[in-house]
Amino acid sequence: MKTTGAELIITLLERQGIEIIAGIPGGASLPLYDALLRSRRIRHVLARHEQGAGFMAQGMARVTGRPQVCFATSGPGATNVLTAIADAKLDSIPLVCITGQVSTALIGTDAFQEIDTYGLSIPITKHNYLVRDAGELPRIIPEAFRIASSGRPGPVLIDVPKDVQMAEIEIESLPLPGMPEAGQAFDMDRLRAAADMIHSARRPILYVGGGILAGGAAEDLLRLAEKAFIPVAPTLLALDAIPSNHPLNLGMLGMHGARYTNYALEACDLLIVVGARFDDRATGKVEAFCPGVRIIHIDIDPSEIEKIKPASIGIVADACDALRAILPMVEARGREEWMDEIRRLRTAYPLELDGEDDPLAAYGIIRGAAACLPSDAIVTTDVGQHQMKVAQAYPFRSPRTWLTSGGLGTMGFGLPAAIGASLAAPGRIVVCFSGDGSFLMNMQELATLAEENLDVKIILLDNRSLGLVHQQQDLFYGGRFIAVNFPVKTDFAGIANCFGIPSTRLGEAGDPAAALEEALLSHGPHLIHAPVDVYDKVFPMVRPGGANSQMLTRA
Amino acid sequence: MNPMTPEPLTKMNTVLQLTVSNHPGVMSHVMGLFARRAFNVDGILCLPLPDPSRSRIWLRVCEDKRLDQVVRQVEKLADVHEVRRHPGDHPVFLSLGRFFAD
Numbered sequence: 001m002k003t004t005g006a007e008l009i010i011t012l013l014e015r016q017g018i019e020i021i022a023g024i025p026g027g028a029s030l031p032l033y034d035a036l037l038r039s040r041r042i043r044h045v046l047a048r049h050e051q052g053a054g055f056m057a058q059g060m061a062r063v064t065g066r067p068q069v070c071f072a073t074s075g076p077g078a079t080n081v082l083t084a085i086a087d088a089k090l091d092s093i094p095l096v097c098i099t100g101q102v103s104t105a106l107i108g109t110d111a112f113q114e115i116d117t118y119g120l121s122i123p124i125t126k127h128n129y130l131v132r133d134a135g136e137l138p139r140i141i142p143e144a145f146r147i148a149s150s151g152r153p154g155p156v157l158i159d160v161p162k163d164v165q166m167a168e169i170e171i172e173s174l175p176l177p178g179m180p181e182a183g184q185a186f187d188m189d190r191l192r193a194a195a196d197m198i199h200s201a202r203r204p205i206l207y208v209g210g211g212i213l214a215g216g217a218a219e220d221l222l223r224l225a226e227k228a229f230i231p232v233a234p235t236l237l238a239l240d241a242i243p244s245n246h247p248l249n250l251g252m253l254g255m256h257g258a259r260y261t262n263y264a265l266e267a268c269d270l271l272i273v274v275g276a277r278f279d280d281r282a283t284g285k286v287e288a289f290c291p292g293v294r295i296i297h298i299d300i301d302p303s304e305i306e307k308i309k310p311a312s313i314g315i316v317a318d319a320c321d322a323l324r325a326i327l328p329m330v331e332a333r334g335r336e337e338w339m340d341e342i343r344r345l346r347t348a349y350p351l352e353l354d355g356e357d358d359p360l361a362a363y364g365i366i367r368g369a370a371a372c373l374p375s376d377a378i379v380t381t382d383v384g385q386h387q388m389k390v391a392q393a394y395p396f397r398s399p400r401t402w403l404t405s406g407g408l409g410t411m412g413f414g415l416p417a418a419i420g421a422s423l424a425a426p427g428r429i430v431v432c433f434s435g436d437g438s439f440l441m442n443m444q445e446l447a448t449l450a451e452e453n454l455d456v457k458i459i460l461l462d463n464r465s466l467g468l469v470h471q472q473q474d475l476f477y478g479g480r481f482i483a484v485n486f487p488v489k490t491d492f493a494g495i496a497n498c499f500g501i502p503s504t505r506l507g508e509a510g511d512p513a514a515a516l517e518e519a520l521l522s523h524g525p526h527l528i529h530a531p532v533d534v535y536d537k538v539f540p541m542v543r544p545g546g547a548n549s550q551m552l553t554r555a
Numbered sequence: 556m557n558p559m560t561p562e563p564l565t566k567m568n569t570v571l572q573l574t575v576s577n578h579p580g581v582m583s584h585v586m587g588l589f590a591r592r593a594f595n596v597d598g599i600l601c602l603p604l605p606d607p608s609r610s611r612i613w614l615r616v617c618e619d620k621r622l623d624q625v626v627r628q629v630e631k632l633a634d635v636h637e638v639r640r641h642p643g644d645h646p647v648f649l650s651l652g653r654f655f656a657d
Contacts, residue, residue: 118580122587127633130580147633303627 001172005134006035006165009098012141014041016177018069020423022047022056022416026073027113029100031165033071045423045452048444050077052416054084055442058093059420062403063378065216067094067148067156068420074100075113078159079120083410085155086124090407091237092210094153096144103163104132117159126154134167142178149180152301153214183300186317188325194272194296194313195329201270201294203338204230207253207282208319210237210406211275211299215319218242218399221274224327229335230272231342233261235282236391238275240402244395250342251351254282255542256388259349262540262548264342265290273297275319278308279407288547298322353393354536354554359513360506362386362461362532366393369431369459372517378403378421378430382414382438385467388538390433412441415458419445422454429455431520436462436490446499449525457520458527460492463534471537472544475552485534496527506530567618568597568643571626576634577603577610585612585635588628592621598648609636613647 003011009032013021022045025033036044047053050072057070072081078099088095102111118130127147129140144156198204212221212234218241225232225248232242233253242249250261262284265271271293276282283289286308297304297311298319305314315322355361359368366389379394380403381387387404396402403421405413418432439460449456463470464486473481493503506528509515519528540551575581582601589596598615616622630638 119583122580122583123591128580301631303624303631307624 002168002170004031004035004165005131005137005160005167005169006031007038008134008137008169008171009141009160009165010035010039010042011174012137013069014039015174016142016145017066018042020045020060021069021071022053022420023071024048024050024053024073024077025071026077026100028074028102028162029071029077029165031162032098032100032160045419045448047416048447049442050080051084051412052442052445052448054081054095054097055087055413055416056420056423056448057095057097058084058088059380059403059417059422060424061088061093061095061420062417063400063421063424065214065400067096067145067153068424069096069098072097072099073113074102074117075115077113078115078117082120082124083408085121085157087405087408087410087413088155089124089126091405092153092214093155094148095155096148097155097157099157099159100165101130101159101161104161105163107161117157121157121159124155125157128157128159130159131161131164134164134169138171138175142175145178146181149178151181152211183318183321184316186315186322190313190315191322191326192329194315195326197270197294197296197313198228198230198272199331199333202335203268203341204228204270204272205250205265205268206230206232206272206274207235207265207276208232208238208241208274209235209276211319212238212241213399215275215300215321216399217275217320217323220320220323220327222246224323224330227327227332228330229333229339231264233257233265235276235279235406236404237406239391240396240399243397252391254284254548255544256392256538256540257548258351258392259540259551259553260342260345260351262542262551263345263349266549267341267345268293271295273299273311274323275299277304283308284542284548285546288549351392352539352554354539356393359516360530362389362536363393365459365461365506365516365530366390366433368513368516369520370395372520373429373431376428377401378418378425378428380404380414380418380421380430380432382432382434383409383411384435384438385463385471385538386433386435386438386461388468392538411438414438415442415449416445418456418458419449419452419454422456423452429457429520432456432458434458434460435467436460436464436486436492437466439492440490443495446496446501450500453524455523456525458496458525460527460529461532462492462529463532463536464489465534467534468538470534471541474535474537475541476543493527493529501525501527503527503529568615569618569622570641570643570645570647571614571616571629572639572641573612573614573629573635574604574637575610575612576636577608578634581610581634582612584632585629588625588632589616592625594619594621594625600647600651615643615648618643
């Protein structure tokens with residue numbers, strides 16, 4: 001079979017089941033796009049910035065759990081997409097990014113739009129390729145998908161020079177699509193020892209992270225928690241791993257966790273860590289995090305065991321496999337004493353959300369929005385105060401409905417990720433909670449949103465400031481504010497209209513709660529603008545570098 | 556104590572033997588992991604193996620409590636097939652002394 005490198009790439013992507021690719025073309029990716037034009041299975045979504053394309057692919061990947069694809073051209077196209085790739089690396093999201101590159105003969109000559117994409121992407125990808133011969137593509141493309149989706153998922157970048165895209169080659173047969181490798185066998189003796197440890201523990205806690213979602217282990221987590229009465233403290237990335245209203249859900253731990261959550265962790269005698277990595281935002285000062293407590297650490301990535309905290313028992317395993325295997329070994333137990341203690345902590349140190357009944361305050365808007373949304377609604381956020389408030393206040397109900405940039409904390413994630421989520425889940429409402437600082441970072445994707453006419457609602461909490469920086473300058477830098485406020489008012493509702501997207505000004509609505517509901521339940525894209533007070537902080541808060549037991553609360 | 560915190564360098568060395576795919580870029584992948592952690596690598600030796608699709612990289616590194624972690628990171632690289640650890644007095648570098656005299 002005679003084909004070109006570009007056609008072969010498109011054919012192999014079709015065989016991977018790819019239906020939508022987000023991207024922006026350019027000089028070095030013209031052959032790839034010309035081949036894409038002839039595809040009947042793949043639709044291209046034209047982003048307005050390559051970072052937006054990367055986050056759209058992430059949105060699709062976070063909702064489906066399968067690797068998704070974005071395209072960018074060489075040089076600035078590639079540098080623009082790097083942030084979205086780095087974000088996928090830190091949150092273990094399967095992504096395959098294909099970049100155009102100048103022709104092989106020009107590499108190393110500082111050619112127009114030439115950059116060392118391969119070199120730049122090494123530290124932010126799980127693996128990367130510079131394709132030197134079109135004949136390598138039948139190996140590389142399936143391998144990229146296999147690597148992106150096997151073990152701990154992550155992004156893979158494939159840099160394809162223009163001459164490789166144009167090269168005509170003869171291939172005998174097409175390779176099989178790249179699929180995730182089966183989970184590795186794990187040490188059953190250690191698992192048995194872990195089950196014994198769980199049984200003998202009086203005050204165990206499950207501290208669970210994104211690995212639960214990546215492994216599709218949410219149901220297995222619940223079974224274990226319910227069988228042995230083990231409270232669950234999810235990380236930011238795992239908030240949708242367990243329903244927020246489940247009696248065993250302790251809520252998010254860490255820097256902005258509830259006081260009872262962090263106090264419960266302080267009181268536990270066994271920490272069962274599954275698919276989590278002791279991130280500093282979760283643990284606070286690591287020496288003071290559950291000191292002396294026995295730890296069972298289950299993670300699919302061997303380099304995570306013992307990276308930050310030594311474990312009594314470390315098990316390298318997929319979260320789902322491990323939880324399924326340990327469930328029959330763990331004896332059912334009531335743990336009344338521990339449940340009483342958790343209840344006491346909840347009552348004594350509750351999560352206090354200032355203004356949760358006020359339809360014009362951040363927490364009130366979040367709660368109000370949640371009340372009108374169906375249970376399968378997908379929530380994305382940007383990064384900052386609004387993100388932490390949604391994490392604290394939104395009632396999560398099922399897995400893969402919560403898309404947030406955790407590890408890299410990328411402002412600008414929310415809107416393009418929401419577009420990607422909506423592309424992957426047509427028929428479901430996607431709500432993007434954003435702040436004015438974050439929203440300004442990828443606002444150009446309003447054009448993509450209008451063009452695609454997706455059911456994405458943006459709730460923009462506008463405090464005319466970089467709120468979380470403002471909060472830290474106020475709390476930890478003596479209220480010396482610098483480079484944090486936006487003195488000139490931006491008309492975000494008007495901006496949405498200019499892009500052809502209807503908007504609602506909550507601050508001017510006679511009945512803001514009704515206006516919010518009407519906007520959320522309208523069809524198609526909509527921006528809901530809500531002015532909020534810049535001094536309306538996120539509490540509790542652990543001082544950066546401080547111990548989780550030392551939480552600041554509202555004055 | 557957080558095992559990621561660098562500790563003062565000691566004079567104890569370890570020799571690492573890596574079997575890797577033989578293509579441009581592998582060295583960048585491996586060395587990047589050491590460089591970003593400011594991990595001292597004081598000897599590097601690399602040659603292709605008889606199987607031309609594979610190369611061997613020998614590294615002499617300072618024994619430091621972060622070594623286990625960085626070795627695990629190296630083992631995760633898709634182009635690294637095997638990592639073996641040897642004591643610092645492994646002859647591979649010792650035999651090179653005459654090329655490193657003033």
